[in-house]
Amino acid sequence: MQVAELTRQPQAPVAPPADDDAKWAALKARDAQADGSFVYSVRTTGVYCRPSCPARPARPENVAFHTTCAEAEAAGFRPCKRCRPNEPALAERQAEAVARACRMIEEAETMPALDRLAEIAGMSPFHFHRVFKKVAGITPKAYAGAHLAKRVASGLREAGSVTEAVFDAGYNSSSRFYAKSSDLLGMTPTAYRKGGAGTRIRFAAAECSLGSILVAATDKGVCAILLGDDPDALARDLQDRFPKAELSGGDETFERWVAEVIGFVEAPGRGLDLPLDIGGTAFQQRVWTALRAIPVGTTATYADIARAIGEPAAVRAVAQACGANRLAVAIPCHRVVRSDGSLSGYRWGVERKRDLLAREGAAR
Numbered sequence: 001m002q003v004a005e006l007t008r009q010p011q012a013p014v015a016p017p018a019d020d021d022a023k024w025a026a027l028k029a030r031d032a033q034a035d036g037s038f039v040y041s042v043r044t045t046g047v048y049c050r051p052s053c054p055a056r057p058a059r060p061e062n063v064a065f066h067t068t069c070a071e072a073e074a075a076g077f078r079p080c081k082r083c084r085p086n087e088p089a090l091a092e093r094q095a096e097a098v099a100r101a102c103r104m105i106e107e108a109e110t111m112p113a114l115d116r117l118a119e120i121a122g123m124s125p126f127h128f129h130r131v132f133k134k135v136a137g138i139t140p141k142a143y144a145g146a147h148l149a150k151r152v153a154s155g156l157r158e159a160g161s162v163t164e165a166v167f168d169a170g171y172n173s174s175s176r177f178y179a180k181s182s183d184l185l186g187m188t189p190t191a192y193r194k195g196g197a198g199t200r201i202r203f204a205a206a207e208c209s210l211g212s213i214l215v216a217a218t219d220k221g222v223c224a225i226l227l228g229d230d231p232d233a234l235a236r237d238l239q240d241r242f243p244k245a246e247l248s249g250g251d252e253t254f255e256r257w258v259a260e261v262i263g264f265v266e267a268p269g270r271g272l273d274l275p276l277d278i279g280g281t282a283f284q285q286r287v288w289t290a291l292r293a294i295p296v297g298t299t300a301t302y303a304d305i306a307r308a309i310g311e312p313a314a315v316r317a318v319a320q321a322c323g324a325n326r327l328a329v330a331i332p333c334h335r336v337v338r339s340d341g342s343l344s345g346y347r348w349g350v351e352r353k354r355d356l357l358a359r360e361g362a363a364r
Contacts, residue, residue, distance in 0.1 A: 023065050026051045035089045039066050041077040048072035052090075053083035091313075097121040098135040101128075102143065111144040137306075137314030137321075138283040200246045202254045203238060205231035208262050210352050214238065215258045221275030225261055225328045227348035265329055268296050268360040272330060280324065287321035294335045297360040301339045323347060329356070 026034035034051040041048040042058040048066065049055060066072040069079065069086045079086040088096070101117045117140060118128035132140050201223070203216035214234035216224040226234045239247065257274055264272040278285060290308045294300050300308075302315045302322070311317070322333040323345070334353045338344050346353035 020065055023051070024060075027063075028057065030054065032089070032091060035085075035091075039069055039072050039085050040064065041066060041072050041075065046077055047080045048077040048085060049080040050083045050085040050089065053080055053085070055080065055082055094131050095135055097123070097128075098132050101132060101140065102136070105140065105144045111141065114140060134311065134313040137309075137311050137317030138281070142282055200248060201238070201242060202248055202251070203235070204249060204255070204258045205234055206258060206262060207231075208265050210265060210348075210355060213262065213265070215261050217254060217257065218277045220277035222257060222261075222327065222330060223277040223279070224326045225330055226326070227328050227352060261329065265356075266359075268356070271296070274330060276327060276330060278327070278331075280321075283317065284321040284324055287318050288325060288327075288331045291322070291325075291331050291333055291336065294332060299335050299337045299341075299357065302336055303339055305336060319344075335360075 023034070023038055023040070025031075027040060030052045032052040037051075039048045039050055041064050043062045043064070044058065048069070064075075066075070073079075073086075087093075098121075101121060104112055104117065104120065114125050114129060117132075118125040121128050121131075123131065129139065132143075136143055201216055201218055203214060203224075205212060205214045207213070210227055212228050212231040212234055214224065214226040214228075214231065214237075215222060216226075216238055224238060226237060228234050260272065260274060264270060278288060280288065286309045287305060290305050293308070302318045303312070305322075306312050306315045306318045309318075318336075322336055325331050325333045325347070328334075328348055334346060334356045336344075343350050343353055343357075
């Protein structure tokens, strides 16, 4: 029996053709991004692996490439037990586990214990915490905090009181929420609950070479720079967000801010330095800070930003933070491009993004 097993080798493959250079490069780099595009088999072991398999590299003459797992198995190879190429990739399994944890956090009245989240994910608490932060860009505790703040924000207008909204959202102490409420909501909870009542928001809509532009500011600084085709639509967007805020035209200082924003749009090389009322979650603020560090006339990829904030795997979360930016130009999300250099979605239109980058490039 043992002799038969040893002699029953899979069919020997031919040497990889020259046009498989890209696959060889992915294999040598253990490139996880190539997982799913092909698998490779090793004649001497009788197994096939995904490109990112951490196993010791095989000799080229013993390796063959296959488009699918079924193709490799039809040739007589079995899946590697280490990288499990016939199962979802590790990144997919981790993303699914984190998604389950996020749903559990969102559905729970109070923050689930880390041990419980890790148990459901099938990981140790330490490993789960590390995986969650890598995938989501923030820790489980920070995610729970941001979700609770969102629940408070959505409930403030319906609840009988701010305290009721805070406790209904899951905070067991109103002081915990109040400590960060201004950063999360952009104003006090009472003002937010009243649709911005008691909060003065100065704004002005104007025209620039990119179309309509609206600049708005609280007492803390500029809170919105919106671009579009219709100034009335931009004003309605602002009013819908804070229906009871005191919206008014700006004073002399504010008019200078508006002029500075428009001047920066027209001539990016001059720079822009204004006080900002940014808001957002802790993770969003980290991303937006990194965006502001991108020099005028240059670009960065979403992966570059993820690495800059110390979260190299949080590329998707970085993209979401870019999409949540309400301060066009001031927080230059238009300087972020895909890994191949192409332009991805831009909430104010890809053509405006292309125009801004062209102007900045000419201003260098």
